[in-house]
Amino acid sequence: MDPVEITPVDTAATADASVNTAAPTAPAAPDADDLLSELLQPLRLAGVFDSRWHVRAPWAIEGDAAERCAVLHFITGGSCWLTGEGRTPIRLRAGDLAVLPTGSAHRLADHPERRGGAALCSVPPRRGPGPAGATGIGGSAGPESRLLCAGLRYDESAATGLYQALPWALVLDRAQVEQEPLLRDTLRLLAAADRPVGPGDRLVTLRAFEMALVLAMRNLLRDLAADPASLPVLRHPGISKAMVVIATRFAEPWTIESLAREVGMSRSAFTAAFRELVGEAPARHLTGRRMEEAARLLGETSLPQSSVPPRVGYQSAVGFHLAFRKWYGMTPGEYRAGSLSAA
Structure with missing residues (x-):
């Protein structure tokens, strides 16, 4: 033939x-780094929507599925649960970083069985890309938590079959984040209520989130490389x-x-x-x-x-x-x- x-x-x-x-x-x-680079190289962000949440139990935030959009959740205080339809709930604590590479539909809440709640995209007022003030939801006397949430729209070239095959959610715990000082400091700056604002802020924010995403994915993918069941192609x-x-x-x-x-x-x-x-x-x-x-x-x-x-x-x-x-x-x-x- x-x-x-x-x-x-x-x-x-x-x-x-x-x-x-x-x-x-x-x-x-x-070389494992060569294959990881093949996954990371296309990750160039085209837009970012980020918000800070101050929540008290009982509470829940619903995130719809988003095409060509990675989602990042950084827990700056308290704790919460990350769940999805048919997914095993994941407990997130202060200092943990969760990345949903392909923007799968998910829920953040004070309890894994909590339903309903605010939509992740409903950051008032309606606006273009950029930061917003802290949004408060939930009860008035329950345990409180604080989160930085971001939707990171990437260039469509990143949506390769290999990238789409990544697990729905990947988590770096606080210890892993602390081991990457550049990632840790970038996340803290992005989550700060008094984040500096000035000329070129939108571009600076975009590139800062892009760096945070690549740094996080680099560590997460190295962990996946050691677990053939998570991403068999790496083995x-x-x-x-x-x-x-x-x-x-x-x-x-x-x-x-x-x-x-x-x-x-x-x-x-x-x-x-x-x-x-x-x-x-x-x-x-x-x-x-x-x-x-x-x-x-x-x-x-x-x-x-x-x-x-x-x-x-x-x-x-x-x-x-x-x-x-x-x-x-x-x-x-x-x-x-x-x-x-x-x-």
């Missing part, structure tokens, strides 16, 4: 495509190596066969395992990585548009143009113009 190309449908690309004919070898285990030598190859060598003329050989697997076993562990086909994952890099080059550099295709694995400008438009819903030129306008 002829190799199935996962570079663009383009005669020039097909003519130039090379296939690795070396005999299969056992895949070397990739599969072939698929984890393929993830690193795609992340770092996306400009090469890969086929499914050559990728499978690169990691010492048969084509069928590689394709099946990749779909199961990553959540999408290897061809789509490779295309996503190429499109992510193309968008970065168009939006953040002055590189001529004609120089972008070969840097992301396309031998033909037409093939790249069609692939980019299908992925983003706009042409490369329109994307660059929009990025310049936003800047």
